[in-house]
Amino acid sequence: MHVRLTLASLQSEMRASFASMSERIHKLDVNVNQRIDNVLLGLDEHIKETRANFRGIDQRFDQIDQRLSQMSDAFGELVATLSPYFAKQEEKVGDHERRISELEKRSH
DSSP, X not given: OXXXXXXXXXXXXXXXXXXXXHHHHHHHHHHHHHHHHHXXXXXXXXXXXXXXXXXXXXXXXXXXXXXXXXXXXHHHHXXXXXXXXXXXXXXHHHHHHHHHHHHHHHHO
16 A cells, blocks of 8 residues: 655644644653752752751850850859959968068078
């Protein structure tokens, strides 16, 4: 059986081929766009999680700063409390050294 190709049949075949190709391109375009959208949504979610994690880290550093400040204040209070005591002890040591020197002078 011999099929005779005519201009009309060639045009019809080409139109069908172009329509099929156009439909495949459209489906591919939709698929690519969906995949891009999914990647962007995932990336956006990752960015939000990362920001939340960094906020948590910032809060921890703020807590550390507060604790260090409190420790510094407590150390300052401790120094202020102990300074008079150590000054008094230094005075006593100086007094003892003076008295020992006087005794040494008397014994010579």
